[in-house]
Amino acid sequence: MEELLKRLELNGMRAFYHPNREAAKDQILDMIPKTVTVGIGGSVTVREMGLLDALAGRGTQYFDHWKSGLSKEEIMEVKRNQVVSDYFLTSTNAVTRNGKLVNMDNTGNRVAAMIFGPRHVIVVAGKNKIVEDVPAAIQRIKEKVVQRNTSRRGDNTPCAQGSACQDCNSSDRLCRVTSIIEKKTKGVETFTVILVGESLGY
Ligand code: SF4
Numbered sequence: 001m002e003e004l005l006k007r008l009e010l011n012g013m014r015a016f017y018h019p020n021r022e023a024a025k026d027q028i029l030d031m032i033p034k035t036v037t038v039g040i041g042g043s044v045t046v047r048e049m050g051l052l053d054a055l056a057g058r059g060t061q062y063f064d065h066w067k068s069g070l071s072k073e074e075i076m077e078v079k080r081n082q083v084v085s086d087y088f089l090t091s092t093n094a095v096t097r098n099g100k101l102v103n104m105d106n107t108g109n110r111v112a113a114m115i116f117g118p119r120h121v122i123v124v125a126g127k128n129k130i131v132e133d134v135p136a137a138i139q140r141i142k143e144k145v146v147q148r149n150t151s152r153r154g155d156n157t158p159c160a161q162g163s164a165c166q167d168c169n170s171s172d173r174l175c176r177v178t179s180i181i182e183k184k185t186k187g188v189e190t191f192t193v194i195l196v197g198e199s200l201g202y
Pocket residue numbers: 142146147150157158159160164165166167168169170172173174175
């Protein structure tokens with residue numbers, strides 16, 4: 001873990017480790033001022049940690065496209081607001097041992113906001129997201145993350161039915177863009193990665 005934190009720092013990211021989600025949550029809430037706007041990525045981890053309730057409880061405005069009852073147009077509007085928020089809070093699909101963050105997106109709001117828009121990006125990830133290298137990251141995403149997400153959404157894709165990836169042409173295809181953040185981009189002022197010694201999300 002120490003080596004991974006060092007590699008993330010070498011890649012221009014501030015890196016921290018906490019053994020449990022409670023300590024990680026405290027640090028994240030300390031880092032985000034109350035009066036800013038926060039974009040929330042499509043992340044099970046962020047929600048499992050109770051961060052949305054905590055932000056709401058102290059009156060911080062955040063943009064969550066998973067909020068129930070939103071129309072398709074409203075979801076897109078929330079996603080657009082995320083990329084112009086002051087802060088962007090999300091997880092990542094994978095972290096490689098040499099400190100690269102790998103993600104696949106459908107709409108692209110999450111990978112966009114991690115690269116340009118919000119001045120401050122905070123990524124929180126459980127130990128289950130750590131992989132050897134970029135090929136292992138892509139394998140993890142295709143075999144675990146996309147498959148679970150497409151099944152959860154009831155998508156009409158081969159992976160949602162339990163098959164291996166067939167590079168499908170389904171209109172439900174989830175993996176439409178892959179980003180590899182090798183170093184913090186110059187458009188982001190602070191990029192913080194918080195690793196947690198528990199499994200979080202998938
Ligand atoms: S390309 Fe299609 S089959 Fe392959 S992982 Fe993505 S959604 Fe599933």
